[in-house]
Amino acid sequence: MPRIVDHEERRAEIVLALWLVIAEHGIEGVSLRQVAAAAGVSMGRIQHYFGTKEALVLAGCNALVDNAYAGYQETADATPRDRLLHVVSQQIPENDAGRIGVSVWYAYVAKSINHPAVRQVLAEARRGAEDECARLIRAGRSDQGAGDEADGGACDPAALEQARRLLALADGLTLRVLVGDLEPAEALATLQAEVDHV
């Protein structure tokens, strides 16, 4: 049989180029030729690994949420409060790399409005993040508050609403930082105050 290459690595290279194109020209600026040029490969290669533009864009979306999840799992041995702060403030861009990542993320968010497949991927990720945040909030409470340990699922809805509030606030602040209306430090300070207030 013929020569074998690392399939996943090739795909990752192309997806990275896709993200660069999205960050620079938005999702409407994505064409196979542009991505191929950014990756320094031929159009044929992209077709070989993704088949269709639609599949490429969707793969880029999945890779994005996989990346975020991997980043979260690296905080496995931190305190619940710190992990919560990480989830909530990870998307605040602090450098150029962060700006690229979050601008790509927002591009997908906008696309999800009219694109069911993208919407499903993002909705699943969002639900996962909310559940995880709710868990962290409960864990943080039972850490310090030594009063009532008898809760198992009773205060669940309250914690989940708190999680939703936190994540929604983070989304809104992220957008302002991304557009340049807000300094990253201010957004982080607001989020930190909110996390500590919970």
Add this chain to the structure above:
Amino acid sequence: MPRIVDHEERRAEIVLALWLVIAEHGIEGVSLRQVAAAAGVSMGRIQHYFGTKEALVLAGCNALVDNAYAGYQETADATPRDRLLHVVSQQIPENDAGRIGVSVWYAYVAKSINHPAVRQVLAEARRGAEDECARLIRAGRSDQGAGDEADGGACDPAALEQARRLLALADGLTLRVLVGDLEPAEALATLQAEVDHV
């Protein structure tokens, strides 16, 4: 001279068709032909009134913020608290018309990331909304709290940060409702609680 038509009315018709196309296919689905078909007019007409696709899209953005501002001014004789609630929750979609409006708004938000002209329009609108919210917050405080009336611009930054928090939270909640993760009633309840808490 030749026949005279209502310039603004023609433009408004075309902009409305533009919004419909954006709401249905996203901003990447906008083409002069699509908008012309949605408006039931010829491409030539759009070219006549807007010249360029770029100008059309930008006009649609300006019309959007003008609309929102007009809606706000209709609440001129309400209490500060109610006006604040209006500004913050106006974008939560409650019916299909609202969904169209807010999905168009989010499409522009995403475009603003890579498009300086759109960004400037939205940034200006956002700053106006924040200032107005800060004013309403101060007004609401001096209404009930009869203690310290000696503030003029001293508690300004605090009120402005509160305004930013509120609007960012509203953006995040709006997005969740738009994508279908959250019921409009839940988002409104969260926002109302937050407004009353201020």
Add this chain to the structure above:
DNA sequence: CCTGTTACGATGCGATCGTATTGCTAAACG
């Protein structure tokens, strides 16, 4: 009535798009 200008509709053009197709090349296997 004539004329000049606005308000378009219709059409053409070059560029770019996604995708299907073709064919070569390098390497694993018998």
Add this chain to the structure above:
DNA sequence: CGTTTAGCAATACGATCGCATCGTAACAGG
């Protein structure tokens, strides 16, 4: 040492794009 097949590069193709251009119909002013 073929033979086979994955891994591409190259290109062709039809569709669609924004925009420029051209032609015409309607109508206000002289």
